[in-house]
Amino acid sequence: MTREMEIICVGNELLIGKTLNTNAQWIAKQATAMGITVKRVTVVADDVNEIANAIREILRRKPQFMITSGGLGPTFDDKTLEGIAKALNRKLAVNDKALKMVREKYEAYAMEKGTETVELTPPRIKMATLPEKAEPIPNPVGTAPGIRADLEKTMLIALPGVPSEMKAIFHEAVEGLLKRASGKSAFYEKSIYADDIMESSLAPLIDKVMQDNPSVYIKSHPRGGENMPHIEIHVSITSKEGERPEERLQKAVTQLSSAIGKIGGKVVNGKQTGA
Amino acid sequence: MTREMEIICVGNELLIGKTLNTNAQWIAKQATAMGITVKRVTVVADDVNEIANAIREILRRKPQFMITSGGLGPTFDDKTLEGIAKALNRKLAVNDKALKMVREKYEAYAMEKGTETVELTPPRIKMATLPEKAEPIPNPVGTAPGIRADLEKTMLIALPGVPSEMKAIFHEAVEGLLKRASGKSAFYEKSIYADDIMESSLAPLIDKVMQDNPSVYIKSHPRGGENMPHIEIHVSITSKEGERPEERLQKAVTQLSSAIGKIGGKVVNGKQTGA
Numbered sequence: 001m002t003r004e005m006e007i008i009c010v011g012n013e014l015l016i017g018k019t020l021n022t023n024a025q026w027i028a029k030q031a032t033a034m035g036i037t038v039k040r041v042t043v044v045a046d047d048v049n050e051i052a053n054a055i056r057e058i059l060r061r062k063p064q065f066m067i068t069s070g071g072l073g074p075t076f077d078d079k080t081l082e083g084i085a086k087a088l089n090r091k092l093a094v095n096d097k098a099l100k101m102v103r104e105k106y107e108a109y110a111m112e113k114g115t116e117t118v119e120l121t122p123p124r125i126k127m128a129t130l131p132e133k134a135e136p137i138p139n140p141v142g143t144a145p146g147i148r149a150d151l152e153k154t155m156l157i158a159l160p161g162v163p164s165e166m167k168a169i170f171h172e173a174v175e176g177l178l179k180r181a182s183g184k185s186a187f188y189e190k191s192i193y194a195d196d197i198m199e200s201s202l203a204p205l206i207d208k209v210m211q212d213n214p215s216v217y218i219k220s221h222p223r224g225g226e227n228m229p230h231i232e233i234h235v236s237i238t239s240k241e242g243e244r245p246e247e248r249l250q251k252a253v254t255q256l257s258s259a260i261g262k263i264g265g266k267v268v269n270g271k272q273t274g275a
Numbered sequence: 276m277t278r279e280m281e282i283i284c285v286g287n288e289l290l291i292g293k294t295l296n297t298n299a300q301w302i303a304k305q306a307t308a309m310g311i312t313v314k315r316v317t318v319v320a321d322d323v324n325e326i327a328n329a330i331r332e333i334l335r336r337k338p339q340f341m342i343t344s345g346g347l348g349p350t351f352d353d354k355t356l357e358g359i360a361k362a363l364n365r366k367l368a369v370n371d372k373a374l375k376m377v378r379e380k381y382e383a384y385a386m387e388k389g390t391e392t393v394e395l396t397p398p399r400i401k402m403a404t405l406p407e408k409a410e411p412i413p414n415p416v417g418t419a420p421g422i423r424a425d426l427e428k429t430m431l432i433a434l435p436g437v438p439s440e441m442k443a444i445f446h447e448a449v450e451g452l453l454k455r456a457s458g459k460s461a462f463y464e465k466s467i468y469a470d471d472i473m474e475s476s477l478a479p480l481i482d483k484v485m486q487d488n489p490s491v492y493i494k495s496h497p498r499g500g501e502n503m504p505h506i507e508i509h510v511s512i513t514s515k516e517g518e519r520p521e522e523r524l525q526k527a528v529t530q531l532s533s534a535i536g537k538i539g540g541k542v543v544n545g546k547q548t549g550a
Contacts, residue, residue, distance in 0.1 A: 012492070013494065013509065014300075015303055015307075015316065016462070016464075017302075017305070017306075018509065020297060021299065024289075024318070025296065026292065028289070028290055028292035029291070029293075032290075032291040037290075038290040040319055040325070041290065041296075041316075041317070042317055043316035043317075045314065045315075050314070054315075073495075073497070074478045075477070075495050076482050109473075121475060121479075123478035124475045142497075187291070198393075199348060200418070201396075203351065203398035204396075204397075204398065217287070219287060219321070220348075221288065234288065
Protein backbone atom coordinates (compact mmCIF):
# COMPACT_ATOMS: atom_id res chain seq x y z
CA MET A 1 0.00 0.00 0.00
CA THR A 2 1.34 3.39 -0.96
CA ARG A 3 1.41 6.02 1.77
CA GLU A 4 0.22 9.46 0.74
CA MET A 5 1.16 12.94 1.91
CA GLU A 6 -0.05 16.46 1.30
CA ILE A 7 2.03 19.54 2.04
CA ILE A 8 0.73 23.01 2.96
CA CYS A 9 3.09 25.98 2.87
CA VAL A 10 1.85 29.07 4.69
CA GLY A 11 3.21 32.51 3.88
CA ASN A 12 2.33 35.67 1.99
CA GLU A 13 5.97 35.86 0.86
CA LEU A 14 5.35 32.76 -1.28
CA LEU A 15 2.20 34.25 -2.85
CA ILE A 16 3.78 37.58 -3.77
CA GLY A 17 6.72 35.81 -5.42
CA LYS A 18 9.22 37.19 -2.92
CA THR A 19 10.34 33.74 -1.77
CA LEU A 20 10.92 30.61 -3.83
CA ASN A 21 9.19 27.62 -2.26
CA THR A 22 12.26 25.53 -1.51
CA ASN A 23 10.57 24.02 1.58
CA ALA A 24 7.94 22.21 -0.49
CA GLN A 25 10.61 20.77 -2.77
CA TRP A 26 12.77 19.68 0.13
CA ILE A 27 9.95 17.98 2.05
CA ALA A 28 8.65 16.35 -1.15
CA LYS A 29 12.09 14.97 -1.91
CA GLN A 30 12.53 13.48 1.56
CA ALA A 31 9.07 11.91 1.53
CA THR A 32 9.47 10.53 -2.01
CA ALA A 33 12.81 8.93 -1.11
CA MET A 34 10.99 7.03 1.65
CA GLY A 35 8.44 5.67 -0.82
CA ILE A 36 5.68 8.11 0.19
CA THR A 37 3.60 9.67 -2.62
CA VAL A 38 3.14 13.42 -2.32
CA LYS A 39 -0.30 14.04 -3.80
CA ARG A 40 -0.58 17.80 -3.57
CA VAL A 41 1.19 20.96 -2.42
CA THR A 42 -1.00 23.91 -1.38
CA VAL A 43 0.34 27.41 -0.69
CA VAL A 44 -1.89 29.76 1.28
CA ALA A 45 -1.59 33.21 2.85
CA ASP A 46 -1.02 34.11 6.51
CA ASP A 47 -4.75 34.08 7.13
CA VAL A 48 -6.58 31.92 9.66
CA ASN A 49 -9.51 31.14 7.36
CA GLU A 50 -7.33 30.35 4.36
CA ILE A 51 -5.21 27.99 6.46
CA ALA A 52 -8.23 26.36 8.13
CA ASN A 53 -10.03 25.86 4.81
CA ALA A 54 -7.01 24.29 3.16
CA ILE A 55 -6.51 21.94 6.13
CA ARG A 56 -10.17 20.86 6.13
CA GLU A 57 -10.04 20.15 2.39
CA ILE A 58 -6.94 18.00 2.85
CA LEU A 59 -8.45 16.07 5.77
CA ARG A 60 -11.42 15.19 3.57
CA ARG A 61 -8.98 13.59 1.11
CA LYS A 62 -7.57 11.47 3.98
CA PRO A 63 -3.84 11.36 3.21
CA GLN A 64 -1.88 9.47 5.83
CA PHE A 65 0.37 12.50 6.40
CA MET A 66 -0.08 16.24 6.22
CA ILE A 67 2.93 18.48 6.74
CA THR A 68 2.55 22.22 7.13
CA SER A 69 5.46 24.62 6.89
CA GLY A 70 5.49 28.22 8.13
CA GLY A 71 3.51 30.36 10.54
CA LEU A 72 4.69 29.06 13.93
CA GLY A 73 6.68 32.10 15.07
CA PRO A 74 5.97 34.92 17.52
CA THR A 75 4.53 37.64 15.27
CA PHE A 76 0.88 38.50 14.62
CA ASP A 77 1.00 36.95 11.14
CA ASP A 78 2.18 33.55 12.38
CA LYS A 79 -1.27 31.99 12.20
CA THR A 80 -0.82 28.32 11.50
CA LEU A 81 -1.64 27.10 15.02
CA GLU A 82 -4.81 29.19 15.04
CA GLY A 83 -5.66 27.84 11.58
CA ILE A 84 -5.15 24.23 12.70
CA ALA A 85 -7.28 24.80 15.81
CA LYS A 86 -10.05 26.26 13.68
CA ALA A 87 -9.92 23.45 11.14
CA LEU A 88 -10.06 20.81 13.88
CA ASN A 89 -12.63 22.72 15.91
CA ARG A 90 -10.32 22.62 18.92
CA LYS A 91 -9.46 25.31 21.44
CA LEU A 92 -6.02 26.89 21.67
CA ALA A 93 -4.39 26.58 25.06
CA VAL A 94 -0.92 27.06 26.51
CA ASN A 95 0.75 23.65 26.38
CA ASP A 96 2.99 23.02 29.40
CA LYS A 97 5.56 20.93 27.53
CA ALA A 98 5.76 23.52 24.77
CA LEU A 99 6.06 26.38 27.24
CA LYS A 100 8.93 24.57 28.95
CA MET A 101 10.68 24.21 25.56
CA VAL A 102 10.22 27.90 24.79
CA ARG A 103 11.27 29.02 28.29
CA GLU A 104 14.44 26.93 28.17
CA LYS A 105 15.36 28.46 24.81
CA TYR A 106 15.08 32.00 26.18
CA GLU A 107 16.99 31.05 29.33
CA ALA A 108 19.77 29.66 27.14
CA TYR A 109 19.83 32.82 24.98
CA ALA A 110 20.03 34.97 28.12
CA MET A 111 22.84 32.85 29.54
CA GLU A 112 24.81 33.10 26.28
CA LYS A 113 24.56 36.87 26.40
CA GLY A 114 25.04 37.13 30.15
CA THR A 115 21.81 39.12 30.49
CA GLU A 116 18.83 38.59 32.78
CA THR A 117 16.35 35.86 31.85
CA VAL A 118 14.22 36.98 28.96
CA GLU A 119 10.62 37.63 29.98
CA LEU A 120 7.91 35.32 28.62
CA THR A 121 5.94 38.03 26.80
CA PRO A 122 2.66 37.25 24.98
CA PRO A 123 4.43 36.82 21.58
CA ARG A 124 6.73 34.22 23.20
CA ILE A 125 3.89 32.43 24.99
CA LYS A 126 2.05 32.39 21.64
CA MET A 127 4.61 29.87 20.31
CA ALA A 128 3.54 27.47 23.09
CA THR A 129 -0.19 28.02 22.60
CA LEU A 130 -1.28 24.89 20.75
CA PRO A 131 -4.52 23.34 19.56
CA GLU A 132 -5.73 21.03 22.33
CA LYS A 133 -4.42 17.45 22.19
CA ALA A 134 -1.53 18.47 19.92
CA GLU A 135 2.00 17.55 20.97
CA PRO A 136 4.99 19.89 20.68
CA ILE A 137 8.11 18.62 18.86
CA PRO A 138 11.44 20.10 20.07
CA ASN A 139 13.14 22.57 17.74
CA PRO A 140 16.89 21.84 17.89
CA VAL A 141 17.99 25.10 16.22
CA GLY A 142 15.23 27.68 16.77
CA THR A 143 12.61 28.72 19.28
CA ALA A 144 9.16 27.71 18.02
CA PRO A 145 8.43 24.01 18.59
CA GLY A 146 6.96 21.89 15.82
CA ILE A 147 3.54 20.34 16.38
CA ARG A 148 2.10 16.88 15.93
CA ALA A 149 -1.59 15.98 16.02
CA ASP A 150 -2.79 12.41 15.38
CA LEU A 151 -6.17 12.74 13.72
CA GLU A 152 -8.56 10.02 12.66
CA LYS A 153 -6.99 9.22 9.27
CA THR A 154 -4.13 11.68 9.10
CA MET A 155 -1.02 12.49 11.08
CA LEU A 156 -0.67 16.27 10.97
CA ILE A 157 2.82 17.68 11.48
CA ALA A 158 3.43 21.45 11.61
CA LEU A 159 6.97 22.71 10.99
CA PRO A 160 8.43 26.24 11.00
CA GLY A 161 9.02 28.08 7.73
CA VAL A 162 12.67 28.97 8.41
CA PRO A 163 14.42 26.27 6.35
CA SER A 164 17.17 25.45 8.87
CA GLU A 165 14.57 24.94 11.64
CA MET A 166 12.20 23.00 9.39
CA LYS A 167 14.98 20.64 8.29
CA ALA A 168 16.36 20.15 11.77
CA ILE A 169 12.98 19.17 13.23
CA PHE A 170 12.30 16.97 10.22
CA HIS A 171 15.56 15.03 10.55
CA GLU A 172 15.36 14.75 14.32
CA ALA A 173 11.72 13.79 14.81
CA VAL A 174 9.68 13.49 11.61
CA GLU A 175 11.87 11.26 9.45
CA GLY A 176 11.64 8.37 11.93
CA LEU A 177 7.84 8.64 12.13
CA LEU A 178 7.50 8.58 8.35
CA LYS A 179 9.95 5.72 7.91
CA ARG A 180 8.15 3.56 10.42
CA ALA A 181 4.85 4.27 8.71
CA SER A 182 6.03 3.80 5.14
CA GLY A 183 7.73 0.45 5.72
CA LYS A 184 10.51 -0.65 3.43
CA SER A 185 9.38 1.22 0.34
CA ALA A 186 11.78 3.42 -1.53
CA PHE A 187 11.99 5.48 -4.69
CA TYR A 188 14.46 4.71 -7.47
CA GLU A 189 15.09 7.04 -10.39
CA LYS A 190 17.33 7.47 -13.38
CA SER A 191 17.53 10.11 -16.10
CA ILE A 192 18.74 9.54 -19.63
CA TYR A 193 19.13 12.31 -22.19
CA ALA A 194 18.03 12.03 -25.81
CA ASP A 195 19.35 14.30 -28.56
CA ASP A 196 18.23 14.63 -32.18
CA ILE A 197 14.69 13.42 -31.51
CA MET A 198 11.62 15.62 -31.05
CA GLU A 199 9.54 15.15 -27.91
CA SER A 200 6.51 14.45 -30.09
CA SER A 201 8.41 11.59 -31.78
CA LEU A 202 9.50 10.25 -28.41
CA ALA A 203 5.90 10.17 -27.09
CA PRO A 204 4.81 6.85 -28.68
CA LEU A 205 8.06 5.14 -27.59
CA ILE A 206 7.45 6.14 -23.97
CA ASP A 207 3.87 4.87 -24.23
CA LYS A 208 5.10 1.48 -25.42
CA VAL A 209 7.81 1.09 -22.77
CA MET A 210 5.38 2.05 -19.99
CA GLN A 211 2.88 -0.52 -21.28
CA ASP A 212 5.58 -3.19 -21.19
CA ASN A 213 6.83 -2.07 -17.74
CA PRO A 214 3.70 -1.16 -15.79
CA SER A 215 5.42 -0.41 -12.46
CA VAL A 216 7.78 2.12 -14.04
CA TYR A 217 6.89 5.79 -14.64
CA ILE A 218 8.55 7.70 -17.47
CA LYS A 219 8.37 11.43 -18.01
CA SER A 220 10.10 13.54 -20.66
CA HIS A 221 11.37 17.03 -19.89
CA PRO A 222 12.25 19.04 -23.00
CA ARG A 223 15.34 21.14 -22.32
CA GLY A 224 15.94 22.67 -25.71
CA GLY A 225 12.65 23.16 -27.62
CA GLU A 226 11.11 20.94 -30.34
CA ASN A 227 13.48 22.22 -33.04
CA MET A 228 16.71 21.87 -30.99
CA PRO A 229 15.78 18.74 -29.14
CA HIS A 230 17.62 17.90 -25.96
CA ILE A 231 15.27 15.91 -23.77
CA GLU A 232 15.72 14.62 -20.27
CA ILE A 233 13.81 11.37 -19.79
CA HIS A 234 13.19 10.62 -16.15
CA VAL A 235 12.45 6.99 -15.33
CA SER A 236 11.29 6.12 -11.80
CA ILE A 237 9.77 3.40 -9.68
CA THR A 238 8.45 3.29 -6.12
CA SER A 239 8.94 -0.17 -4.78
CA LYS A 240 9.35 -2.37 -1.76
CA GLU A 241 12.59 -4.16 -1.00
CA GLY A 242 12.79 -7.61 -2.59
CA GLU A 243 10.83 -6.54 -5.64
CA ARG A 244 14.05 -5.91 -7.63
CA PRO A 245 13.33 -2.25 -8.35
CA GLU A 246 16.81 -1.48 -9.76
CA GLU A 247 16.52 -4.33 -12.20
CA ARG A 248 13.05 -3.32 -13.35
CA LEU A 249 14.16 0.30 -13.72
CA GLN A 250 17.17 -0.73 -15.83
CA LYS A 251 15.05 -2.99 -18.04
CA ALA A 252 12.80 -0.04 -18.96
CA VAL A 253 15.81 2.25 -19.56
CA THR A 254 17.46 -0.31 -21.85
CA GLN A 255 14.28 -0.88 -23.85
CA LEU A 256 13.68 2.85 -24.25
CA SER A 257 17.29 3.62 -25.20
CA SER A 258 17.20 0.96 -27.87
CA ALA A 259 13.89 2.27 -29.27
CA ILE A 260 15.27 5.82 -29.43
CA GLY A 261 18.41 4.60 -31.21
CA LYS A 262 16.30 2.81 -33.82
CA ILE A 263 14.64 6.05 -34.95
CA GLY A 264 17.92 7.97 -35.07
CA GLY A 265 18.08 9.57 -31.60
CA LYS A 266 21.26 9.72 -29.51
CA VAL A 267 21.10 8.65 -25.87
CA VAL A 268 23.36 9.76 -23.04
CA ASN A 269 23.05 8.04 -19.67
CA GLY A 270 22.63 9.90 -16.40
CA LYS A 271 23.22 8.54 -12.95
CA GLN A 272 20.83 6.27 -11.12
CA THR A 273 19.85 6.98 -7.55
CA GLY A 274 17.79 5.08 -5.06
CA ALA A 275 17.65 4.13 -1.40
CA MET B 276 -11.57 46.29 -5.77
CA THR B 277 -8.69 43.87 -5.54
CA ARG B 278 -8.38 41.32 -8.34
CA GLU B 279 -7.63 37.80 -7.25
CA MET B 280 -5.74 34.95 -8.92
CA GLU B 281 -5.08 31.31 -8.22
CA ILE B 282 -2.23 29.34 -9.80
CA ILE B 283 -2.15 25.60 -10.52
CA CYS B 284 1.13 23.93 -11.38
CA VAL B 285 0.81 20.48 -12.94
CA GLY B 286 3.68 18.02 -12.84
CA ASN B 287 4.87 14.92 -11.01
CA GLU B 288 8.39 16.36 -11.08
CA LEU B 289 7.22 19.06 -8.64
CA LEU B 290 5.67 16.51 -6.27
CA ILE B 291 8.71 14.22 -6.13
CA GLY B 292 10.98 17.19 -5.37
CA LYS B 293 12.90 16.82 -8.63
CA THR B 294 12.04 20.31 -9.82
CA LEU B 295 11.87 23.55 -7.83
CA ASN B 296 8.62 25.40 -8.56
CA THR B 297 10.10 28.53 -10.09
CA ASN B 298 7.06 28.95 -12.37
CA ALA B 299 4.71 29.63 -9.44
CA GLN B 300 7.09 32.22 -8.03
CA TRP B 301 7.55 33.92 -11.39
CA ILE B 302 3.83 34.12 -12.18
CA ALA B 303 3.04 35.26 -8.62
CA LYS B 304 5.62 38.02 -8.89
CA GLN B 305 4.27 39.30 -12.20
CA ALA B 306 0.67 39.28 -10.97
CA THR B 307 1.54 40.92 -7.65
CA ALA B 308 3.42 43.72 -9.43
CA MET B 309 0.19 44.48 -11.33
CA GLY B 310 -1.77 44.79 -8.08
CA ILE B 311 -3.38 41.34 -8.36
CA THR B 312 -3.61 39.27 -5.16
CA VAL B 313 -2.51 35.66 -5.59
CA LYS B 314 -4.69 33.75 -3.14
CA ARG B 315 -3.41 30.23 -3.55
CA VAL B 316 -0.94 28.03 -5.42
CA THR B 317 -1.87 24.38 -5.93
CA VAL B 318 0.52 21.74 -7.25
CA VAL B 319 -1.00 18.52 -8.58
CA ALA B 320 0.22 15.42 -10.40
CA ASP B 321 -0.06 14.57 -14.11
CA ASP B 322 -3.43 12.98 -13.52
CA VAL B 323 -6.71 13.97 -15.17
CA ASN B 324 -8.79 13.60 -12.02
CA GLU B 325 -6.33 15.46 -9.81
CA ILE B 326 -6.20 18.33 -12.30
CA ALA B 327 -9.98 18.41 -12.81
CA ASN B 328 -10.68 18.35 -9.06
CA ALA B 329 -8.26 21.17 -8.35
CA ILE B 330 -9.77 23.28 -11.14
CA ARG B 331 -13.32 22.71 -9.91
CA GLU B 332 -12.35 23.68 -6.37
CA ILE B 333 -10.76 26.88 -7.63
CA LEU B 334 -13.77 27.77 -9.77
CA ARG B 335 -15.99 27.48 -6.68
CA ARG B 336 -13.80 30.13 -5.00
CA LYS B 337 -14.43 32.43 -8.01
CA PRO B 338 -11.05 34.16 -8.46
CA GLN B 339 -11.01 36.50 -11.42
CA PHE B 340 -8.01 34.69 -12.89
CA MET B 341 -6.76 31.13 -12.86
CA ILE B 342 -3.40 30.35 -14.46
CA THR B 343 -2.27 26.79 -14.97
CA SER B 344 1.30 25.86 -15.83
CA GLY B 345 2.46 22.53 -17.26
CA GLY B 346 0.95 19.59 -19.08
CA LEU B 347 0.31 21.02 -22.57
CA GLY B 348 2.94 19.03 -24.49
CA PRO B 349 2.74 16.01 -26.79
CA THR B 350 3.41 13.10 -24.41
CA PHE B 351 0.88 10.82 -22.68
CA ASP B 352 1.43 12.52 -19.33
CA ASP B 353 0.57 16.00 -20.62
CA LYS B 354 -2.96 15.97 -19.26
CA THR B 355 -3.91 19.52 -18.48
CA LEU B 356 -6.23 20.02 -21.47
CA GLU B 357 -8.05 16.81 -20.64
CA GLY B 358 -8.26 17.91 -16.99
CA ILE B 359 -9.69 21.30 -17.97
CA ALA B 360 -12.25 19.66 -20.27
CA LYS B 361 -13.31 17.31 -17.49
CA ALA B 362 -13.57 20.11 -14.91
CA LEU B 363 -15.69 22.22 -17.28
CA ASN B 364 -17.69 19.27 -18.54
CA ARG B 365 -16.74 20.13 -22.11
CA LYS B 366 -15.66 17.88 -24.94
CA LEU B 367 -12.13 17.88 -26.35
CA ALA B 368 -11.95 18.61 -30.07
CA VAL B 369 -9.26 19.53 -32.56
CA ASN B 370 -9.23 23.34 -32.73
CA ASP B 371 -8.54 24.64 -36.24
CA LYS B 372 -6.67 27.75 -35.12
CA ALA B 373 -4.53 25.69 -32.74
CA LEU B 374 -3.84 23.06 -35.39
CA LYS B 375 -2.70 25.76 -37.79
CA MET B 376 -0.31 27.09 -35.12
CA VAL B 377 1.12 23.60 -34.51
CA ARG B 378 1.39 22.79 -38.23
CA GLU B 379 3.24 26.04 -38.97
CA LYS B 380 5.72 25.27 -36.19
CA TYR B 381 6.55 21.84 -37.63
CA GLU B 382 6.77 23.27 -41.15
CA ALA B 383 9.24 25.85 -39.88
CA TYR B 384 11.31 23.18 -38.08
CA ALA B 385 11.39 21.09 -41.27
CA MET B 386 12.43 24.09 -43.34
CA GLU B 387 15.26 24.93 -40.92
CA LYS B 388 16.60 21.43 -41.22
CA GLY B 389 15.95 21.12 -44.93
CA THR B 390 13.94 17.93 -44.35
CA GLU B 391 10.47 16.98 -45.54
CA THR B 392 7.50 18.47 -43.72
CA VAL B 393 7.05 16.78 -40.37
CA GLU B 394 3.95 14.61 -40.24
CA LEU B 395 1.09 15.65 -37.93
CA THR B 396 1.13 12.49 -35.78
CA PRO B 397 -1.40 11.95 -32.96
CA PRO B 398 0.99 13.34 -30.27
CA ARG B 399 1.32 16.53 -32.34
CA ILE B 400 -2.41 16.82 -33.02
CA LYS B 401 -2.95 16.34 -29.27
CA MET B 402 -1.42 19.79 -28.63
CA ALA B 403 -4.22 21.29 -30.77
CA THR B 404 -6.99 19.25 -29.16
CA LEU B 405 -8.66 21.75 -26.85
CA PRO B 406 -11.69 21.88 -24.59
CA GLU B 407 -14.58 23.25 -26.67
CA LYS B 408 -14.93 27.05 -26.70
CA ALA B 409 -11.33 27.52 -25.52
CA GLU B 410 -9.05 29.76 -27.57
CA PRO B 411 -5.42 28.94 -28.40
CA ILE B 412 -2.75 31.52 -27.56
CA PRO B 413 0.31 31.51 -29.87
CA ASN B 414 3.54 30.16 -28.38
CA PRO B 415 6.37 32.40 -29.64
CA VAL B 416 9.19 30.05 -28.65
CA GLY B 417 7.78 26.52 -28.47
CA THR B 418 5.22 24.28 -30.10
CA ALA B 419 2.26 23.82 -27.73
CA PRO B 420 -0.11 26.82 -27.79
CA GLY B 421 -1.38 28.34 -24.55
CA ILE B 422 -5.13 28.23 -23.90
CA ARG B 423 -7.68 30.78 -22.77
CA ALA B 424 -11.21 30.04 -21.63
CA ASP B 425 -13.55 32.77 -20.39
CA LEU B 426 -15.77 31.17 -17.78
CA GLU B 427 -18.61 32.69 -15.81
CA LYS B 428 -16.55 34.33 -13.06
CA THR B 429 -13.02 33.32 -13.96
CA MET B 430 -10.67 33.77 -16.88
CA LEU B 431 -8.72 30.51 -17.16
CA ILE B 432 -5.33 30.66 -18.85
CA ALA B 433 -3.26 27.53 -19.43
CA LEU B 434 0.48 27.93 -20.04
CA PRO B 435 3.21 25.36 -20.79
CA GLY B 436 5.52 24.21 -18.00
CA VAL B 437 8.78 24.89 -19.85
CA PRO B 438 9.78 28.21 -18.24
CA SER B 439 10.96 29.92 -21.45
CA GLU B 440 7.68 29.09 -23.22
CA MET B 441 5.54 30.00 -20.20
CA LYS B 442 7.26 33.38 -19.85
CA ALA B 443 7.13 34.16 -23.57
CA ILE B 444 3.37 33.53 -23.80
CA PHE B 445 2.82 35.44 -20.58
CA HIS B 446 4.67 38.54 -21.78
CA GLU B 447 3.18 38.42 -25.27
CA ALA B 448 -0.48 37.72 -24.52
CA VAL B 449 -1.32 37.36 -20.83
CA GLU B 450 0.28 40.45 -19.31
CA GLY B 451 -1.93 42.78 -21.36
CA LEU B 452 -5.10 40.93 -20.38
CA LEU B 453 -4.23 41.11 -16.70
CA LYS B 454 -3.22 44.75 -16.84
CA ARG B 455 -6.46 45.76 -18.50
CA ALA B 456 -8.42 43.85 -15.88
CA SER B 457 -6.48 45.02 -12.85
CA GLY B 458 -6.64 48.72 -13.71
CA LYS B 459 -4.03 51.07 -12.32
CA SER B 460 -3.24 49.11 -9.18
CA ALA B 461 0.32 48.29 -8.31
CA PHE B 462 2.38 46.73 -5.55
CA TYR B 463 5.03 48.67 -3.64
CA GLU B 464 7.46 47.06 -1.25
CA LYS B 465 10.50 47.82 0.84
CA SER B 466 12.64 45.71 3.15
CA ILE B 467 14.55 46.99 6.15
CA TYR B 468 16.87 44.83 8.25
CA ALA B 469 16.94 44.88 12.04
CA ASP B 470 19.89 43.61 14.07
CA ASP B 471 20.22 43.06 17.82
CA ILE B 472 16.49 42.61 18.39
CA MET B 473 14.66 39.30 18.77
CA GLU B 474 11.71 38.63 16.49
CA SER B 475 9.53 38.13 19.56
CA SER B 476 10.48 41.65 20.77
CA LEU B 477 9.75 43.07 17.33
CA ALA B 478 6.26 41.54 17.23
CA PRO B 479 4.43 44.18 19.32
CA LEU B 480 6.11 47.02 17.38
CA ILE B 481 4.89 45.60 14.08
CA ASP B 482 1.38 45.24 15.54
CA LYS B 483 1.35 48.92 16.53
CA VAL B 484 2.65 50.22 13.18
CA MET B 485 0.12 48.12 11.26
CA GLN B 486 -2.68 49.46 13.45
CA ASP B 487 -1.55 53.02 12.70
CA ASN B 488 -1.10 52.29 8.97
CA PRO B 489 -3.98 50.00 8.04
CA SER B 490 -3.26 49.83 4.29
CA VAL B 491 0.31 48.65 4.88
CA TYR B 492 1.32 45.02 5.44
CA ILE B 493 4.44 44.18 7.46
CA LYS B 494 6.03 40.79 7.77
CA SER B 495 9.22 39.82 9.58
CA HIS B 496 11.54 37.14 8.19
CA PRO B 497 14.13 35.91 10.71
CA ARG B 498 17.42 35.29 8.95
CA GLY B 499 19.64 34.39 11.87
CA GLY B 500 17.61 32.69 14.65
CA GLU B 501 16.23 34.25 17.87
CA ASN B 502 19.65 34.29 19.58
CA MET B 503 21.62 35.81 16.65
CA PRO B 504 18.92 38.11 15.42
CA HIS B 505 19.12 39.43 11.89
CA ILE B 506 15.59 40.07 10.72
CA GLU B 507 14.32 41.18 7.35
CA ILE B 508 11.19 43.28 7.74
CA HIS B 509 9.19 43.43 4.53
CA VAL B 510 6.76 46.34 4.25
CA SER B 511 4.31 46.37 1.36
CA ILE B 512 1.18 48.03 0.01
CA THR B 513 -1.11 47.31 -2.94
CA SER B 514 -2.59 50.55 -4.08
CA LYS B 515 -4.14 52.49 -6.91
CA GLU B 516 -2.38 55.42 -8.52
CA GLY B 517 -3.17 58.72 -6.83
CA GLU B 518 -3.41 57.15 -3.39
CA ARG B 519 0.20 58.09 -2.59
CA PRO B 520 1.39 54.55 -1.94
CA GLU B 521 5.09 55.42 -1.75
CA GLU B 522 4.41 58.06 0.86
CA ARG B 523 2.27 55.73 2.96
CA LEU B 524 4.86 52.98 2.68
CA GLN B 525 7.62 55.33 3.81
CA LYS B 526 5.57 56.63 6.74
CA ALA B 527 5.22 53.09 8.10
CA VAL B 528 8.93 52.33 7.54
CA THR B 529 9.96 55.50 9.37
CA GLN B 530 7.66 54.82 12.32
CA LEU B 531 8.86 51.21 12.62
CA SER B 532 12.56 52.13 12.32
CA SER B 533 12.19 54.67 15.06
CA ALA B 534 10.37 52.20 17.34
CA ILE B 535 13.10 49.59 16.79
CA GLY B 536 15.81 52.14 17.58
CA LYS B 537 14.09 53.05 20.84
CA ILE B 538 14.40 49.51 22.19
CA GLY B 539 18.04 49.16 21.13
CA GLY B 540 17.76 47.54 17.68
CA LYS B 541 19.87 48.59 14.69
CA VAL B 542 18.13 49.26 11.37
CA VAL B 543 19.63 49.01 7.89
CA ASN B 544 17.57 50.18 4.93
CA GLY B 545 16.97 48.10 1.83
CA LYS B 546 15.81 49.31 -1.53
CA GLN B 547 12.24 50.23 -2.33
CA THR B 548 10.59 48.92 -5.46
CA GLY B 549 7.24 49.55 -7.04
CA ALA B 550 5.57 50.07 -10.36
